[in-house]
Amino acid sequence: MPELPEVETTRRGLSPLLEGQTIERLEVRDGRLRWPVPEALPERLVGARIATLERRAKYLLLTTDRGGVLLHLGMSGSLRHCTATTPLRTHDHLILHLTNGSQVRFHDPRRFGCCLPLPETGAPHPLLAALGPEPLDTAFDGDYLFQRSRRRRGPVKTFIMDQDIVVGVGNIYATEALFLAGIRPGRAAGRVTRAEYERLAECVRTVLGAAIEQGGTTLRDFLREDGTHGYFRQSLRVYGRAGEPCLQCATPLRNRRIGQRASAYCPTCQR
């Protein structure tokens, strides 16, 4: 699932291949994504020179001299750099043709992703307006989490997956970070202590950083820009391992549904 490490992996792979290149055309093969791809988007991008490929939260921002584009990979999306001879796959919905002959394909079986123009005014896109801090920035720490969590009665796992609190942490990395920090996912966010939040913030940074270094996690759909998969899956300690022994204490890992999402944890190591 594309969470922050997968999006960042994609950005790092694609940015040197895109920056400075010129767009020949954007081919919309199926524009029915999370929101429909606006009809006017392709014509606006013809001949545009790509300036940067940036990331904010789980969004990618492509900037050009003819306006920007906001991309989200949803939960099954990926971007792949290839040539015209690379065989088309089912669910290759968008193709960005570059004048150098290469192309970038937006592949998304579940179509939860999006491709939208950025406001021409330069104002931040409404989807980005309320987002919390980047977890790898200095504004994110235990003190921040502690302050924001007071009087919140919902589960701490839901709390750190809230994009208004901190961005980029989805089900996989929330599950892993809580295990590393020794905190049960179902604890009320407002009852988690300052010291525990210090640990949790550090564990979120550690797990995201390690996942980025390994090119993200490939469960089913996610592929890097060159078509290879990420390697962090083999580093997962609890996610997807319910019923199997804890790697620290051998207690069978449990599974609970929290906020409509599967949540594996160790009843011994996590309190």
Place this chain on the structure above:
DNA sequence: CTTTAGGCCTGACGGC
């Protein structure tokens, strides 16, 4: 304000 549930969408999987 916070919290919860529903919906979008396809593919994989288990049961019969």
Place this chain on the structure above:
DNA sequence: TGCCGTCAGGCCTAAA
């Protein structure tokens, strides 16, 4: 073999 229900989940929206 095929059909069907369930699950996966990011994140918006509406409602409690």
